[in-house]
Amino acid sequence: MEQKLLFNPEGDDSLETRQIIRGNSTNIFNLNNVRYQWANSMYRNMMANFWIPEKTDLSSDLESYKRLTVEERQAYDGILSFLIFLDSIQTNNLSNINDYITAPEVNLLLAIQQYQEAIHSQSYQYAIESIIPADRRNAIYDKWRQDKVLFERNKYVAEIYQDFLGDSSDENFYKVIIANYLLEGLYFYNGFNFFYNLASRHLMMGTSEIIRYINRDELTHCVLFEFIVREIREIDPDFFPPAEVEQMFRTAVDQEIAWTDHIIGDGVLGVSEETTEMYTKWLANERWNKLGFEGKLYDGFDKNPYKHLEKLADTEGEGDVKSNFFESTVSAYNQSSVLDGWDDF
Numbered sequence: 001m002e003q004k005l006l007f008n009p010e011g012d013d014s015l016e017t018r019q020i021i022r023g024n025s026t027n028i029f030n031l032n033n034v035r036y037q038w039a040n041s042m043y044r045n046m047m048a049n050f051w052i053p054e055k056t057d058l059s060s061d062l063e064s065y066k067r068l069t070v071e072e073r074q075a076y077d078g079i080l081s082f083l084i085f086l087d088s089i090q091t092n093n094l095s096n097i098n099d100y101i102t103a104p105e106v107n108l109l110l111a112i113q114q115y116q117e118a119i120h121s122q123s124y125q126y127a128i129e130s131i132i133p134a135d136r137r138n139a140i141y142d143k144w145r146q147d148k149v150l151f152e153r154n155k156y157v158a159e160i161y162q163d164f165l166g167d168s169s170d171e172n173f174y175k176v177i178i179a180n181y182l183l184e185g186l187y188f189y190n191g192f193n194f195f196y197n198l199a200s201r202h203l204m205m206g207t208s209e210i211i212r213y214i215n216r217d218e219l220t221h222c223v224l225f226e227f228i229v230r231e232i233r234e235i236d237p238d239f240f241p242p243a244e245v246e247q248m249f250r251t252a253v254d255q256e257i258a259w260t261d262h263i264i265g266d267g268v269l270g271v272s273e274e275t276t277e278m279y280t281k282w283l284a285n286e287r288w289n290k291l292g293f294e295g296k297l298y299d300g301f302d303k304n305p306y307k308h309l310e311k312l313a314d315t316e317g318e319g320d321v322k323s324n325f326f327e328s329t330v331s332a333y334n335q336s337s338v339l340d341g342w343d344d345f
């Protein structure tokens with residue numbers, strides 16, 4: 001892959017020759033001429049999701065945290081450690097991908113995504129400062145240094161990102177795109193469900209509200225990368241070799257299950273090693289098909305064991321995030337900036 005030129009007087013911005021990769025963009029944001037129409041809808045959706053972490057009141061979470069069991073507190077802290085890693089590396093790496101995307105309407109979306117990941121990083125700071133005693137805060141940020149399971153999975157995705165920085169081959173590019181998709185589409189969700197589980201018992205309600213805002217953003221990021229993969233496959237059907245992509249999915253699933261068992265296990269009400277496996281493999285099947293690949297990765301994993309939590313996640317129902325985004329028909333999506341649905345609980 002060739003990194004695009006920043007200043008490119010010989011560039012050609014015509015819609016006929018515009019391509020998502022390997023194009024010849026001048027980098028001018030002439031957004032009156034857009035080839036990828038889905039990008040217009042996605043821009044509006046992503047901007048409509050704007051939120052500010054500090055507007056969520058976390059004062060009751062401080063008391064709620066003291067009522068958690070030891071296992072729940074350990075899971076709460078550990079999941080934050082992992083989410084902090086995910087959003088940190090995303091904030092830092094998205095611009096590296098953007099350097100190779102040659103459609104300005106898509107460059108714009110990746111820039112918005114990058115800024116949203118920065119807000120997510122700030123929201124963890126806010127939660128930690130509000131809830132965790134000062135002498136334990138750094139331990140959450142540093143957990144990956146001591147925890148082998150966390151270190152190994154962080155290493156897996158970080159090395160793929162790092163390899164692309166060292167060598168921008170086609171192979172490293174498809175891997176960085178798929179790793180990004182798995183991060184956005186698979187890695188977050190057992191963690192998210194842990195918080196919704198607590199919220200279903202009226203615990204850590206403020207944190208769960210913040211998680212819902214992050215969840216809503218992550219779903220748009222997931223869909224953005226579905227579009228990117230599909231558009232690249234349009235111009236180069238062999239760009240993503242299915243066997244290798246499948247192997248990346250399986251590694252991600254194995255690590256997600258191992259990590260979730262390690263940090264949550266069977267010690268938290270509503271989550272077990274069985275539901276973790278069911279959920280993760282069901283989700284992987286969904287994500288696999290959304291990239292346009294056929295069949296199922298995991299036979300017999302057709303059900304979401306956490307369906308009852310979707311109301312808390314704000315991902316079900318009329319005008320919801322999930323059904324529209326899973327269909328990749330973002331034009332129908334009209335999300336206000338304020339979440340609703342809490343009153344039912």
Ligand SMILES: [Fe+2]
Nearest residue numbers: 087116117120
């Ligand atoms: Fe994020």
Ligand SMILES: [Fe+2]
Nearest residue numbers: 090184218221
């Ligand atoms: Fe994201």
